[in-house]
Amino acid sequence: MLERLLYRSKATNTLGSLHLFNMLSEARAKNARMGITGHLLYTEEVFVQCIEGTPEAVESLWKSLKRDHRHYDLELLARGPQETRRFGDWTMAFSSYPSLNRFNMPGFFSVEKEGMSAEAERCAQADI
Numbered sequence: 001m002l003e004r005l006l007y008r009s010k011a012t013n014t015l016g017s018l019h020l021f022n023m024l025s026e027a028r029a030k031n032a033r034m035g036i037t038g039h040l041l042y043t044e045e046v047f048v049q050c051i052e053g054t055p056e057a058v059e060s061l062w063k064s065l066k067r068d069h070r071h072y073d074l075e076l077l078a079r080g081p082q083e084t085r086r087f088g089d090w091t092m093a094f095s096s097y098p099s100l101n102r103f104n105m106p107g108f109f110s111v112e113k114e115g116m117s118a119e120a121e122r123c124a125q126a127d128i
C-alpha cells in the first residue's frame with residue numbers, strides 16, 4: 001500500500017546552495033533506502049514537501065522531520081492512501097530559484113519569482 005503526505009514548514013535559517021545540496025544528497029540517499037519518493041519546494045524560507053511510500057516509511061520520515069530543527073511550524077496539509085506515485089522517478093525532486101542550484105543537482109526544477117514549476121504544482125495538489 002502507498003501513502004502520500006504533504007506538509008508546509010518554515011526554514012529556521014536562510015539556506016544557500018551548499019546547504020540545500022548537502023541536505024538533498026543525504027535525504028535522497030535515505031529515501032532510496034526507504035523507498036520514499038517525493039518533491040520538496042523551497043521558496044522565501046518556506047518548505048512544501050510531499051513524500052510518498054509505504055505507510056511505515058512515511059510515518060518514520062514524518063517523525064524524523066518533526067524532530068529536525070532546520071525547520072519549524074510544521075503544518076500537515078494532507079495525508080492519505082494513494083494508488084500511484086506522483087514522483088516515482090525521484091527520490092526527492094527539488095524546486096527552487098535557479099540561484100539556489102549552483103551545484104547543478106539532478107532532479108532540480110526551476111521556480112521563477114512569478115510562477116511555480118509544474119512539479120511544484122503537482123506536489124502541492126492536496127487532493128488525496
Ligand SMILES: Cc1cc2nc3c(=O)[nH]c(=O)nc-3n(C[C@H](O)[C@H](O)[C@H](O)COP(=O)(O)O)c2cc1C
Nearest residue numbers: 026027028030031047049061064065068070071092
Ligand atoms: C525541509 C526538510 C526536508 C527533508 N527531507 C528529507 C527527506 O526527504 N528524506 C530524509 O530522509 N530526510 C529528510 N530531511 C532530514 C530529516 O529531517 C532527518 O534529519 C533525516 O531523515 C535523519 O533522520 P533521523 O536522524 O531520524 O535518522 C529533511 C529535512 C528538512 C529540514
